Amino acid sequence: MKNLLVAQSGGPTAAINSTLCGVLEKAREIGFSKIYGAKFGIKGLLKRDIIDLDVIKKSDIKTLKLTPASVLGSCRYKLKDIEDAKEEYEKIVEILREFDVGYVVYIGGNDSMDTVEKFSRYLKLNDILDIKIIGAPKTIDNDLEKTDHCPGFGSAAKYVATTFKELERDSAVYDIKAVTLVETMGRDAGWLTAASSLSRIDGSPGPSLIYCCEVPFSVEKFLSDVEEKLKEKPNVLVALSEGLKDKNKRPISADYNEEKKDMFGHSNNAGVAKFLEEVVRKNMGVKVRSVELNISQRAASHIASLVDIEESFRVGEKAVELLKEGRSGLMVNIIRKGEYVVEYGFVEAVEVANKVKTMPKDFISSSYSDVSEVAIKYLKPLIKGEVNLEYVDGVPRFYRLDQK
Amino acid sequence: MKNLLVAQSGGPTAAINSTLCGVLEKAREIGFSKIYGAKFGIKGLLKRDIIDLDVIKKSDIKTLKLTPASVLGSCRYKLKDIEDAKEEYEKIVEILREFDVGYVVYIGGNDSMDTVEKFSRYLKLNDILDIKIIGAPKTIDNDLEKTDHCPGFGSAAKYVATTFKELERDSAVYDIKAVTLVETMGRDAGWLTAASSLSRIDGSPGPSLIYCCEVPFSVEKFLSDVEEKLKEKPNVLVALSEGLKDKNKRPISADYNEEKKDMFGHSNNAGVAKFLEEVVRKNMGVKVRSVELNISQRAASHIASLVDIEESFRVGEKAVELLKEGRSGLMVNIIRKGEYVVEYGFVEAVEVANKVKTMPKDFISSSYSDVSEVAIKYLKPLIKGEVNLEYVDGVPRFYRLDQK
Numbered sequence: 001m002k003n004l005l006v007a008q009s010g011g012p013t014a015a016i017n018s019t020l021c022g023v024l025e026k027a028r029e030i031g032f033s034k035i036y037g038a039k040f041g042i043k044g045l046l047k048r049d050i051i052d053l054d055v056i057k058k059s060d061i062k063t064l065k066l067t068p069a070s071v072l073g074s075c076r077y078k079l080k081d082i083e084d085a086k087e088e089y090e091k092i093v094e095i096l097r098e099f100d101v102g103y104v105v106y107i108g109g110n111d112s113m114d115t116v117e118k119f120s121r122y123l124k125l126n127d128i129l130d131i132k133i134i135g136a137p138k139t140i141d142n143d144l145e146k147t148d149h150c151p152g153f154g155s156a157a158k159y160v161a162t163t164f165k166e167l168e169r170d171s172a173v174y175d176i177k178a179v180t181l182v183e184t185m186g187r188d189a190g191w192l193t194a195a196s197s198l199s200r201i202d203g204s205p206g207p208s209l210i211y212c213c214e215v216p217f218s219v220e221k222f223l224s225d226v227e228e229k230l231k232e233k234p235n236v237l238v239a240l241s242e243g244l245k246d247k248n249k250r251p252i253s254a255d256y257n258e259e260k261k262d263m264f265g266h267s268n269n270a271g272v273a274k275f276l277e278e279v280v281r282k283n284m285g286v287k288v289r290s291v292e293l294n295i296s297q298r299a300a301s302h303i304a305s306l307v308d309i310e311e312s313f314r315v316g317e318k319a320v321e322l323l324k325e326g327r328s329g330l331m332v333n334i335i336r337k338g339e340y341v342v343e344y345g346f347v348e349a350v351e352v353a354n355k356v357k358t359m360p361k362d363f364i365s366s367s368y369s370d371v372s373e374v375a376i377k378y379l380k381p382l383i384k385g386e387v388n389l390e391y392v393d394g395v396p397r398f399y400r401l402d403q404k
Numbered sequence: 405m406k407n408l409l410v411a412q413s414g415g416p417t418a419a420i421n422s423t424l425c426g427v428l429e430k431a432r433e434i435g436f437s438k439i440y441g442a443k444f445g446i447k448g449l450l451k452r453d454i455i456d457l458d459v460i461k462k463s464d465i466k467t468l469k470l471t472p473a474s475v476l477g478s479c480r481y482k483l484k485d486i487e488d489a490k491e492e493y494e495k496i497v498e499i500l501r502e503f504d505v506g507y508v509v510y511i512g513g514n515d516s517m518d519t520v521e522k523f524s525r526y527l528k529l530n531d532i533l534d535i536k537i538i539g540a541p542k543t544i545d546n547d548l549e550k551t552d553h554c555p556g557f558g559s560a561a562k563y564v565a566t567t568f569k570e571l572e573r574d575s576a577v578y579d580i581k582a583v584t585l586v587e588t589m590g591r592d593a594g595w596l597t598a599a600s601s602l603s604r605i606d607g608s609p610g611p612s613l614i615y616c617c618e619v620p621f622s623v624e625k626f627l628s629d630v631e632e633k634l635k636e637k638p639n640v641l642v643a644l645s646e647g648l649k650d651k652n653k654r655p656i657s658a659d660y661n662e663e664k665k666d667m668f669g670h671s672n673n674a675g676v677a678k679f680l681e682e683v684v685r686k687n688m689g690v691k692v693r694s695v696e697l698n699i700s701q702r703a704a705s706h707i708a709s710l711v712d713i714e715e716s717f718r719v720g721e722k723a724v725e726l727l728k729e730g731r732s733g734l735m736v737n738i739i740r741k742g743e744y745v746v747e748y749g750f751v752e753a754v755e756v757a758n759k760v761k762t763m764p765k766d767f768i769s770s771s772y773s774d775v776s777e778v779a780i781k782y783l784k785p786l787i788k789g790e791v792n793l794e795y796v797d798g799v800p801r802f803y804r805l806d807q808k
Contacts, residue, residue, distance in 0.1 A: 012574050040579045069573040076578075161799045166703040169473040169802055170416050174480075175444045180699075202796040203807065294695045295584075299570040302707055305798060383798035392606040394709065394787035395565045398573055403607065 002102025002130065003034040004323070005050070008138075009041035009108035009115070010076065012069035013152030014159075014301045015312035016107055016138045017399070020072070021065045022316025023105050023136070024053060030324055036099055041075035041108070042115055046088070048095055055401065064399040065309060066389050068301040070107075071401055078111055079118050082125070089122045093131065102130050103323040105316070109139040109150075113331050114353035120329030121350075132328035135349050136319045138312070140298045142191035145355045146347040147333035149382055151315050152298070154308025157195035158383035159300040160184055163293060164199035164207055164239065171235045172205075178287040179226055179280050180237045182207070183273035185297050187243040189358045190214050192297065194371045195379055196239035206237070213241035214358045215368045217252055222276065223283055225369050230286065244272050252276070302396050306385025311342065318344040340381035406506025406534065407438040408727070409454070412542075413445035413512035413519070414480065416473035417556030418563075418705045419716035420511055420542045421803070424476070425469045426720020427509050427540070428457060434728055440503055445479035445512070446519055450492070452499055459805065468803040469713060470793050472705040474511075475805060482515055483522050486529065493526045497535065506534050507727040509720070513543040513554075517735050518757035524733030525754075536732035539753050540723045542716070544702045546595035549759045550751040551737035553786055555719050556702070558712030561599035562787035563704040564588055567697060568603035568611055568643065575639045576609075582691040583630055583684050584641045586611070587677035589701050591647040593762045594618050596701065598775045599783055600643035610641070617645035618762045619772045621656055626680065627687055629773050634690065648676050656680070706800050710789025715746065722748040744785035 006023045008016055020037075027035050035053045038045035051072075056064060064071060082089060096104070106116050116135035123131055137144050140156035164182065171180040184192045190212025200206035208229040211217055229236045244252040253275040273290035280288040311334060318332045330346040337343055363375035390397045410427045412420055424441075431439050439457045442449035455476075460468060468475060486493060500508070510520050520539035527535055541548050544560035568586065575584040588596045594616025604610035612633040615621055633640045648656040657679040677694035684692040715738060722736045734750040741747055767779035794801045 012577050044579070067573065068570050070577045073579060074577040158798055162706050163700060163704075165799050165802065166472050166705060167699055169471065169804075170699050170703040173416050173474045173478040175448070175477060198797075199799060201799050202801060204802065204804065289699075291698045292696065295571055295574050295693075296567060296700075299574040300567075301570060302566050380797060385798065386795055391790055393602075393784060394562055394789065395569050395602060395605050397606060398569065398608065400573075400608065 001032055003036060003100050004032040004103040004105070004320070005036040005038055005096065005099065005101045006105040006107065007038035007041045007045060008070035008072045008074050009106060009112040010074060010139065011109070011298060012074065013138050013140050013298050014068045014155040014304045015152045015308050016069070017067050017071050018065045018309045018312040019107050019136050019138060019151055019316035021061050022313035023320055024056060025061065026317040026320040030320065032103065036101060037072045040073040041077060042079065043075035043077040044073060045095060046091060050099060060399055063390065063397055065313065066301050066304060066387050067398040068299040071399060076111065079115050082118060082122050089119065092119065093128060096131055102132065104131070104133040105136055105319045105323070106133060107136040107138055109137070110144055110352060110354055110356065113349045116331065117329060117349040117353045123328065132323050132326065134319045134322045134327065135331035136315050137331055137333065140192065141186050141189055143189040143356045143358065145352050145357045148336040148342065149334060151308065151312035153191065154305035154311070154382035155300070156192055156297045157198065157379060158305040159297055159303050160192055160195040160293065161198035161383055162303055164196040164237070165204055167291070168199060168205055168207070168237050171237050175234055176287060177230055177234045180235070181240060181273040181276050181280070181288065181290040182238065183240045183242055183271050183290065183292045185293065186213065186241050188213065188356045190241040191359060193239050193241040194359060194363060194375050195383070197371045197376055198379055198383060201380070207239040208236045209369045210239040210371055211241060211244055211369060212359060212364055212371070213243040213245060214361070215364055216247035217244040218246065219252070219279060223279070226280065226284065240272050240276065242271060301398070302389055304387045305383045306387050307382060309387055314344055322346055405436055407440060407504050408436040408507040408509070408724070409440040409442055409500065409503065409505045410509040410511070411442035411445045411449060412474035412476045412478050413510060413516040414478060414543065415513070415702060416478065417542050417544050417702050418472045418559040418708045419556045419712050420473070421471050421475050422469045422713045422716040423511050423540050423542060423555055423720035425465050426717035427724055428460060429465065430721040430724040434724065436507065440505060441476045444477040445481060446483065447479035447481040448477060449499060450495060454503060464803055467794065467801055469717065470705050470708060470791050471802040472703040475803060480515065483519050486522060486526050493523065496523065497532060500535055506536065508535065508537040509540055509723045509727070510537060511540040511542055513541070514548055514756060514758055514760065517753045520735065521733060521753040521757045527732065536727050536730065538723045538726045538731065539735035540719050541735055541737065544596065545590050545593055547593040547760045547762065549756050549761045552740040552746065553738060555712065555716035557595065558709035558715070558786035559704070560596055560701045561602065561783060562709040563701055563707050564596055564599040564697065565602035565787055566707055568600040568641070569608055571695070572603060572609055572611070572641050575641050579638055580691060581634055581638045584639070585644060585677040585680050585684070585692065585694040586642065587644045587646055587675050587694070587696045589697065590617065590645050592617065592760045594645040595763060597643050597645040598763060598767060598779050601775045601780055602783055602787060605784070611643040612640045613773045614643040614775055615645060615648055615773060616763060616768055616775070617647040617649060618765070619768055620651035621648040622650065623656070623683060627683070630684065630688065644676050644680065646675060705802070706793055708791045709787045710791050711786060713791055718748055726750055
C-alpha cells in the first residue's frame, strides 16, 4: 500500500487539527506504511518540506485534537490553471512519487478545494492512476457549498454566542443610554453574525439587533433601529457582519476608509463597527463603543464546540476511507438527517471550489435586523457540548510540533 | 440587628458577583434581618433604587458566582467633598435610616474606595455611630494599593494568558514574516499586559515582546526590537499596554489621533496597537495586524480563574465580618503568605482611594521589552484553577435579576 500525505491550508480554525487527528487515526488503523505531513500546505509540499507524522504519538492525539490553528502550518496559495503551470503539477507528482505517496488529504476551504479539483483533474488528464486526492472541509465562515455546515464553524459560533452572552451582561450594568457595536468575522456570509443569536438560548436578552451581510445595509435604517431599541431599554447591543454592504454593494466602511487613505498612504482597514461607532456618536449623542471580535473567533479552542471537534475528526476519517475506496477529486461533506443526526458523504470538489454559500434569505428576519427561527434551529445543534481541555498551571495545554 | 445593604460600583469584572455572593452568604449566616441591594451603586441608592435581596435564592448562588458584570448594576459616580455636598451625604443617611440599614458593603475600585472613605469620614465627623461602611476591592487592572492583588484581576489575567496562547498558535501558521500586535487593557498599569507572559508557562513560545506602561516606550526601539525578533522566527507576537507613553508621558497613539481628529469632529480613539500597526506597515513592509482584546478581558466568565472566584467570595465574607466587628471606613485586602497562601485583612480606605498601584520596576526586564521572573512568580498562582460553569444548549448559564 502506498503512503499517505496530509496537509492543511487556508485560515486557521479551532477544529482543523481535529480533522488531522481523524486522518492520522484512520490511516494508522488501515495501515498505510508511512503517513507524511506537508508543512505549510501545497507551498511546503512544493519545497519538499515534508515530515514523517510518526512524531505525533497516539498519546498526543487528545491534546492535538483541541489545539487551535494548523499544527502543520498553512498557506494561501492557489495553483494556476493546468495549461498555465504544467511544470508545477509535474513537480507535485514527482515529489509525491519520491515519497511513494499515493494518497493525499488536503484540509482547507474553498481555495483548497480548488487545489483538490485542479490537481485531480490534472491526474485524470494525464492518466495518473496511482495518486488520489480528497479534500476535507474547514472554515469558521461556514460558507462552503454542498455541505450542511463546515468543520470549524461550530467552535467559532460557540465562541461568538458565549462572548455575546457575556457582553450583554457587561453592557447592562449602567443605567445610562449606551450602544455597543460588535463586529464578527465573515466577509461574504453572515453565519457567524447570526450565531450571536444563540446567546439568547435560555431566555437571555442577547443582541438587540443583528445585521448580516446577505441583505443590504442602510445606515439610516440602522440609526432608526437603534433609536427604537433605545426606547425599550438603555443598553443596546448590536451584532454586525464584517462584510456589510449597502444596496449598491459598497462596503459600509468605505467612506470612512476613503477619507483616511492618505494618512499612511493607504487605508487603515477600520472596520464596520468602528465606522458605525463614529456615526452613532455624531448622530445620536449617546455613549457608544465598538468591539471587533477578531482572531479569537477562529483560535479560541478553550471554548470549542464538542459537536464540532468530534465531527471534524470524523470528516478526517471519512477522507481516508474515501481514498481507500479508490476515490479522488472529492470533498467530504456533512449531511444533516433529522434533529440532530449527521452522516458523512462526499461531493465533487469542483462543486465547492471558489464558491461561497451565503445564508438563505429565510434565515434573516423580514426587518433585516435580526435572524429568523429557522436560522436558530439550524445553528443550535452546532455549538453543543464542551471540550475537556487539559490545563497546566491555569492555561490550556496545546500541542506543538517543535515541543520535544 | 440593623439591616445590611450592598452595592457594586465601577467597571464590571468576572468576579464582582462572587464577592456579592460572599456578602450574601455571610450576612445570611450571621442573620441580618434584611439584606438590601442598591441598584447602580451610590447613584441608585440616592434614588432609593433599593431591592430586597431575598430574590436571590440560596440555589442561585452557584450561578451568580460565575456570572460576569455587576448583577445589581453599577455607576461611575464620585461623591463631592463633604463641605461641598453636605446635603447629598445627609440624603444618604436619611435613605439608609429609612431602610433601617446600619451596615453597608461597597464593592468597587479606587473611586469606590473614595466613596467609602468620604462617607465614613462624614459619619465620624457627625457622630453617626449606627451606620458603618466597608469597601470590598475589585478591578481587572490590579492597580489598587495595599492589597497583594485585586479580585477580578486573576480572571482577566487567565483570559489574557489563554488568549495569547491561542493567538501564538494562530500567528505561527504561515511561513512568511508577520507581526501580530495585541493590546491589553490597563491605562495606568501594565499588570494585564504582563499576564500575557503566563502563556509561556508550559514552555510555549508566548509573546516575543511585552511592553508595559510602567516604563517609557520608544517607537524607534520597538521597531528595532521587532526587527531583531523577526531574525529569530517569522512570526512575532507582541503584547502592548493600552496606556503606553513615551518618555515625555505622551500617549503613544497621540499623533495618530491628532491627525484624524477632524474627520468626525473629535478623536476616534484608535488605540496603541492600531497606531503601531500602521507604523510597522509603513516602516518594515511586513505583514502586520492588530488585535484589541477589549471587553472580554473583564467579562469572560467562561475562562475565569477559580482562585480568583474563590478569593473574591472570601473578600465579600470578610467585609461582612468586619462590619459585624463594628468597623468602618476600611477596605478588605488580600495578604500573600508564602507560596501560595493568602489571608484576608483590612486597610484604611483612605490609603487606597484615588491611588494607582503600578508594577514594581523589578517586574519588568532590563530590556524594557519583557517581564522578569519575579513578575511571573507573582502572577502565576492568580490564574490557577478552572470554574465549573453550567452550560445550557452550549452557552453558559448566567444569573439575571430580571430572569423570573
